[in-house]
Amino acid sequence: MTDTIRFVLDGNVVTLRDVDPTRTVLQYLREDRQRTGTKEGCAEGDCGACTVVVAELSADRNRLQYRAINSCIQFLPTLDGKELITVESLAADDAQLHPVQQAMVDCHGAQCGFCTPGFVMSLFAVYKTQENPSRKDIDDALAGNLCRCTGYRPIIDAAKKMYEYGSEISSEDQHWMNCSFSSATENAIEPSEMMTVELLRSLAHSQTLHVQHGNKQYFAPTSLAEFAQLVEKHPDACILAGGTDVGLWVTKQFRDLHTVLYIGNVRELHSASVNRKHLDIGAAVTLTDAMPLIIEHYPDLEELFLRFASPPIRNAGTLGGNIANASPIGDTMPVLIAIGTTIILRKGSKTREIALDDFYLDYQKTASKPGEFVERIRIPLPGKNQCVRTYKLSKRFDQDISAVCGAYALRLKDRRVDHVRVAYGGVAAIPKRAQECEKALLGKEWTEETVRAGMAALDTDYSPIGDMRASKEYRQLTTRNLLYRFWLESSGYEGETNVYNYSR
Numbered sequence: 001m002t003d004t005i006r007f008v009l010d011g012n013v014v015t016l017r018d019v020d021p022t023r024t025v026l027q028y029l030r031e032d033r034q035r036t037g038t039k040e041g042c043a044e045g046d047c048g049a050c051t052v053v054v055a056e057l058s059a060d061r062n063r064l065q066y067r068a069i070n071s072c073i074q075f076l077p078t079l080d081g082k083e084l085i086t087v088e089s090l091a092a093d094d095a096q097l098h099p100v101q102q103a104m105v106d107c108h109g110a111q112c113g114f115c116t117p118g119f120v121m122s123l124f125a126v127y128k129t130q131e132n133p134s135r136k137d138i139d140d141a142l143a144g145n146l147c148r149c150t151g152y153r154p155i156i157d158a159a160k161k162m163y164e165y166g167s168e169i170s171s172e173d174q175h176w177m178n179c180s181f182s183s184a185t186e187n188a189i190e191p192s193e194m195m196t197v198e199l200l201r202s203l204a205h206s207q208t209l210h211v212q213h214g215n216k217q218y219f220a221p222t223s224l225a226e227f228a229q230l231v232e233k234h235p236d237a238c239i240l241a242g243g244t245d246v247g248l249w250v251t252k253q254f255r256d257l258h259t260v261l262y263i264g265n266v267r268e269l270h271s272a273s274v275n276r277k278h279l280d281i282g283a284a285v286t287l288t289d290a291m292p293l294i295i296e297h298y299p300d301l302e303e304l305f306l307r308f309a310s311p312p313i314r315n316a317g318t319l320g321g322n323i324a325n326a327s328p329i330g331d332t333m334p335v336l337i338a339i340g341t342t343i344i345l346r347k348g349s350k351t352r353e354i355a356l357d358d359f360y361l362d363y364q365k366t367a368s369k370p371g372e373f374v375e376r377i378r379i380p381l382p383g384k385n386q387c388v389r390t391y392k393l394s395k396r397f398d399q400d401i402s403a404v405c406g407a408y409a410l411r412l413k414d415r416r417v418d419h420v421r422v423a424y425g426g427v428a429a430i431p432k433r434a435q436e437c438e439k440a441l442l443g444k445e446w447t448e449e450t451v452r453a454g455m456a457a458l459d460t461d462y463s464p465i466g467d468m469r470a471s472k473e474y475r476q477l478t479t480r481n482l483l484y485r486f487w488l489e490s491s492g493y494e495g496e497t498n499v500y501n502y503s504r
């Protein structure tokens with residue numbers, strides 16, 4: 001057990017003890033370190049003014065993996081073992097601007113400047129991870145950064161231009177970049193990065209981090225067995241994964257979380273694998289890492305994932321957190337239910353597997369028992385000729401929560417519906433299957449008449465409510481119309497559907 005949080009900032013190891021475990025990284029930077037470059041706009045992960053970059057050791061421990069996150073909802077102890085990079089870290093010691101900063105200056109990418117550090121850090125993450133981003137990559141990378149005065153064109157220009165300064169490195173750096181850093185990798189690594197790699201290796205440990213502050217405590221174990229023991233011992237504790245829901249309980253609802261159990265350091269829960277039947281994703285795998293695995297097998301889910309919040313949220317947030325949070329408007333659950341996903345729940349050393357469909361009982365009430373947690377998510381691979389789609393409706397395309405999210409899994413045989421599952425989010429207290437609709441479709445010819453019968457049956461499945469996101473009438477109409485859209489997209493074939501070859 002250790003009580004010390006250790007992370008790297010500007011090449012130095014910072015050690016902290018006895019801090020409030022729900023103090024955010026942003027509060028620490030601005031209030032404790034007077035690093036006020038990082039701004040607070042919304043304090044809920046929406047505006048990107050607080051964006052910083054976190055670097056972690058890659059799986060082979062030879063390189064750094066850079067990811068932008070929202071510091072306003074990230075709790076300070078979660079930095080343990082990582083490097084924190086803020087806008088103040090970027091310029092060289094002789095004040096020479098970083099290529100991202102120089103490009104922003106040259107392209108007039110700032111007006112009032114409030115959003116600028118956040119944009120710079122999002123672009124810094126792109127600069128470090130992508131060599132030749134497309135316009136789509138740039139748009140996606142900036143989906144979580146809002147600017148109210150400059151407008152986005154000059155910032156996008158800067159995103160393209162920043163690579164022009166990439167060659168402005170010293171001859172010493174050039175030497176290092178031409179060298180191979182270790183026998184394990186063919187690629188070069190910059191000297192400053194090499195130092196960070198060494199520092200992060202020296203910080204790595206397998207002890208449980210236990211931070212006690214007044215009546216608040218935080219545990220970050222590194223093994224599954226220890227995590228399971230802690231959850232059993234503290235059944236009322238708050239399990240923390242990416243904190244993209246939990247963070248807001250603190251910053252917006254001012255809730256006191258007395259015991260926090262962080263899942264993010266549990267080694268076993270970071271693994272993901274695939275066998276002949278399913279994808280198996282650990283509860284600590286971030287959405288950024290889980291998405292490509294899922295899209296590889298379900299290519300039509302790409303848009304849903306691109307529209308799931310923003311990269312900083314997806315870099316921190318997990319699929320396990322989305323499922324466990326049990327929000328009726330969580331985006332992944334309708335489609336996961338439609339394709340027959342199951343989850344593994346663990347309590348102590350015992351596990352059980354249940355259908356995601358059976359996990360949600362009532363508004364934010366799940367079948368999880370005290371002392372139990374979501375260990376893994378098991379996603380079946382698509383069946384032959386199975387057609388799977390999901391459609392999200394929200395007020396904004398990017399970075400917005402669904403008003404309605406519909407998901408469909410269909411297989412036709414001899415033009416008839418041989419298998420169908422339909423599920424919606426946003427129209428009931430839980431993400432829920434439309435079983436009356438399914439009954440109306442099953443065994444029938446996949447015709448307009450059939451789909452219209454299914455659309456009518458949806459009114460029996462759901463009685464949506466109206467709220468700030470959408471009226472009751474809008475939800476009712478779009479629930480039906482999304483099914484119609486699915487029929488239009490999936491009915492263009494003689495006899496059988498084909499998940500890979502349809503054109504939009």
Ligand SMILES: Cc1cc2nc3c(=O)[nH]c(=O)nc-3n(C[C@H](O)[C@H](O)[C@H](O)COP(=O)(O)OP(=O)(O)OC[C@H]3O[C@@H](n4cnc5c(N)ncnc54)[C@H](O)[C@@H]3O)c2cc1C
Pocket residue numbers: 044045046238239240241242243244245246247248263283287307308309310313316317318319320321322323324325329330331332372373374375399400401402
């Ligand atoms: C700006 C913003 C935009 C967002 N956009 C979207 C969106 O487009 N679509 C969408 O669906 N969601 C969205 N969200 C919500 C959130 O990002 C997701 O729900 C995310 O998947 C939560 O994962 P997490 O790891 O951050 O969970 P956390 O916040 O860490 O936890 C969420 C809940 O799950 C529990 N929990 C976490 N892991 C486990 C586990 N393994 N076992 C048991 N309980 C667990 C926690 O105790 C908590 O109750 C958004 C959030 C923000 C702040």
Ligand code: FES
Pocket residue numbers: 039040041042043044045046047048049050051070071072073
């Ligand atoms: S302050 Fe707005 S995203 Fe963090």
Ligand code: FES
Pocket residue numbers: 109110111112113114115116146147148149150151
């Ligand atoms: S420059 Fe003013 S908000 Fe972006």
